[in-house]
Amino acid sequence: MIAAGELTLNGSDLEGTLAFLGGPYSNHLALRAVLEDVRRRGARRIFCLGDLGGFGPNPGKVFPLLEEFGVITIAGNYDLALAARMAECGCGYTHPSDNRFAQLSYDYTNRRTTDAEREWLGKLPTAIRFRREGRRYLLCHGSPRRTNEFLWESASSDVFLSRLARDAGADQVLCTHTGIHWQRSLPDGSRFVNVGAVGRPANDGRPAVWYALLPAGGHVAELVAVSYDHDSLAREMEEERLPAEFAETIRTGWWTTCLEILPAKERSRGKF
Amino acid sequence: MRQAVAIPLRAPTAPKVPFLSLDTVWFQVAGTLCNLSCNHCFISCSPTHHAHEIMTRAEVRPYLDEAAMLGVKDFYFTGGEPFLNRELLEILEDTLRIAPATVLTNATLITKARADDLARLSAGSRYSLEARVSLDGLTPETNDPIRGEGSFEAALLGLRELARAGFHPIITATQTWGDGEDGQLRQRFHGFLTDLGLGRPRLKILPLFRIGREAERTHGYAPAERLTEEHMRGFDPWNLQCSTSRMVTSRGVYVCPILIDSPGARMGATLRDTMRPFPLAHGPCHTCWATGASCRN
Numbered sequence: 001m002i003a004a005g006e007l008t009l010n011g012s013d014l015e016g017t018l019a020f021l022g023g024p025y026s027n028h029l030a031l032r033a034v035l036e037d038v039r040r041r042g043a044r045r046i047f048c049l050g051d052l053g054g055f056g057p058n059p060g061k062v063f064p065l066l067e068e069f070g071v072i073t074i075a076g077n078y079d080l081a082l083a084a085r086m087a088e089c090g091c092g093y094t095h096p097s098d099n100r101f102a103q104l105s106y107d108y109t110n111r112r113t114t115d116a117e118r119e120w121l122g123k124l125p126t127a128i129r130f131r132r133e134g135r136r137y138l139l140c141h142g143s144p145r146r147t148n149e150f151l152w153e154s155a156s157s158d159v160f161l162s163r164l165a166r167d168a169g170a171d172q173v174l175c176t177h178t179g180i181h182w183q184r185s186l187p188d189g190s191r192f193v194n195v196g197a198v199g200r201p202a203n204d205g206r207p208a209v210w211y212a213l214l215p216a217g218g219h220v221a222e223l224v225a226v227s228y229d230h231d232s233l234a235r236e237m238e239e240e241r242l243p244a245e246f247a248e249t250i251r252t253g254w255w256t257t258c259l260e261i262l263p264a265k266e267r268s269r270g271k272f
Numbered sequence: 273m274r275q276a277v278a279i280p281l282r283a284p285t286a287p288k289v290p291f292l293s294l295d296t297v298w299f300q301v302a303g304t305l306c307n308l309s310c311n312h313c314f315i316s317c318s319p320t321h322h323a324h325e326i327m328t329r330a331e332v333r334p335y336l337d338e339a340a341m342l343g344v345k346d347f348y349f350t351g352g353e354p355f356l357n358r359e360l361l362e363i364l365e366d367t368l369r370i371a372p373a374t375v376l377t378n379a380t381l382i383t384k385a386r387a388d389d390l391a392r393l394s395a396g397s398r399y400s401l402e403a404r405v406s407l408d409g410l411t412p413e414t415n416d417p418i419r420g421e422g423s424f425e426a427a428l429l430g431l432r433e434l435a436r437a438g439f440h441p442i443i444t445a446t447q448t449w450g451d452g453e454d455g456q457l458r459q460r461f462h463g464f465l466t467d468l469g470l471g472r473p474r475l476k477i478l479p480l481f482r483i484g485r486e487a488e489r490t491h492g493y494a495p496a497e498r499l500t501e502e503h504m505r506g507f508d509p510w511n512l513q514c515s516t517s518r519m520v521t522s523r524g525v526y527v528c529p530i531l532i533d534s535p536g537a538r539m540g541a542t543l544r545d546t547m548r549p550f551p552l553a554h555g556p557c558h559t560c561w562a563t564g565a566s567c568r569n
Contacts, residue, residue, distance in 0.1 A: 154372060267440055268438065
């Protein structure tokens with residue numbers, strides 16, 4: 001549950017252009033490309049909604065990038081699991097084949113995470129709040145109530161999302177965890193933005209990755225696709241002997257693993 | 273399987289599961305009426321079992337509205353066989369305006385026209401419509417002794433229609449085999465479904481609940497197979513579906529889909545009545561705790 005570890009921010013720069021990045025999953029090449037895109041667009045603050053590791057190669061390469069670009073980061077389930085030296089990622093998958101691939105990437109990431117990195121991850125807030133143009137913003141990893149809850153577009157009813165926002169005391173919620181971006185304005189005036197993921201393409205047949213940008217003063221997110229040198233990343237994954245299925249996803253933009261958790265509509269849009 | 277916990281000599285009072293959130297609402301939309309009479313059915317459904325009746329669209333509607341007011345996340349429809357309910361498509365249409373829906377069916381009554389109707393409903397909603405199909409073997413020889421003569425071939429016809437109409441049904445099998453065979457059987461199921469033309473086969477294995485007709489097929493729960501406070505220490509109640517869901521039948525609102533024939537499981541007439549803790553006093557509660565089972569997808 002998200003309760004402890006909330007961070008409240010203030011400052012006039014929060015009214016300006018803001019960028020929100022979902023799970024980097026150790027994809028340091030995509031993360032750099034996204035951060036450079038964010039800088040070009042003049043974002044005043046950059047937020048990362050957690051899950052720094054998993055899926056990609058050499059997890060240590062993500063941390064210096066977050067520092068270099070001054071990214072304000074909250075903890076995802078992966079980060080909490082690594083900090084607590086847990087045996088599994090706590091992603092919340094329920095199917096054995098999803099869990100098998102999740103475990104491969106967690107074991108790899110866990111082996112390559114240093115004590116200093118674990119300590120840093122353990123200090124991350126689990127949610128961030130601020131006000132912007134009179135609206136109460138809440139940034140979280142999965143959902144406002146559970147770090148590892150999946151909020152898929154086709155599986156989340158309006159009335160459910162409204163309740164989550166109301167219970168959390170928020171008018172605008174930004175989250176990630178699923179890896180597929182979407183946003184919805186709800187009948188009660190609140191808004192959910194799932195910012196997608198920087199570390200893995202969106203199961204749409206394009207190798208590009210996605211993040212969310214809020215224009216100065218605005219509440220409607222622009223969901224931005226960024227291309228990067230995905231072939232180099234796929235080669236690095238192969239050198240690290242990560243599953244061939246993961247590299248295939250990076251090259252093709254189609255998810256090949258952890259598919260069982262997808263609801264019908266999201267599953268139908270993919271190739272596998 | 274979890275490690276066994278020592279059971280005290282005197283039966284203690286059952287621990288209570290807190291009610292955390294009304295995320296999922298189930299409908300026993302066909303009551304306990306089914307065109308099949310599977311021998312492991314935990315609520316003994318059959319063509320003549322009227323413990324719970326088929327629900328009309330008018331009966332379902334107020335619960336949909338109440339659930340919406342309470343911020344429900346998703347709905348599930350089961351029976352019995354939901355396609356025995358002549359208003360099922362209209363009920364699903366009402367539902368998909370509010371939230372995602374899953375239909376649990378044996379697929380034996382899914383015709384081309386019905387599959388097309390479901391596809392139209394699915395395409396017309398922003399929310400997912402999932403079809404979940406029960407099957408208990410990969411051949412008539414293994415499936416039909418459990419589910420009934422001819423049920424295998426009839427289910428395959430229905431499955432093919434669903435696949436043709438663009439669905440990726442979730443196949444649900446009840447674990448009537450030993451733990452050791454699990455991995456191999458999953459692989460065989462996967463291969464079988466792919467060969468059948470289900471491009472993206474999804475498989476869900478459910479544990480046996482030793483009540484209803486299953487208690488007669490094998491045996492019921494031993495008195496020691498009950499949960500105690502000890503079992504619940506350090507256990508996250510989110511992992512039990514009764515902390516976040518309820519089941520509506522023609523007779524009222526029940527704690528979960530498994531216990532609708534069990535004493536004390538009816539919690540009230542409206543959903544709001546039932547948003548309170550429930551004593552985990554039944555054998556199946558132990559199964560959910562021990563296996564991590566959930567009736568959700």
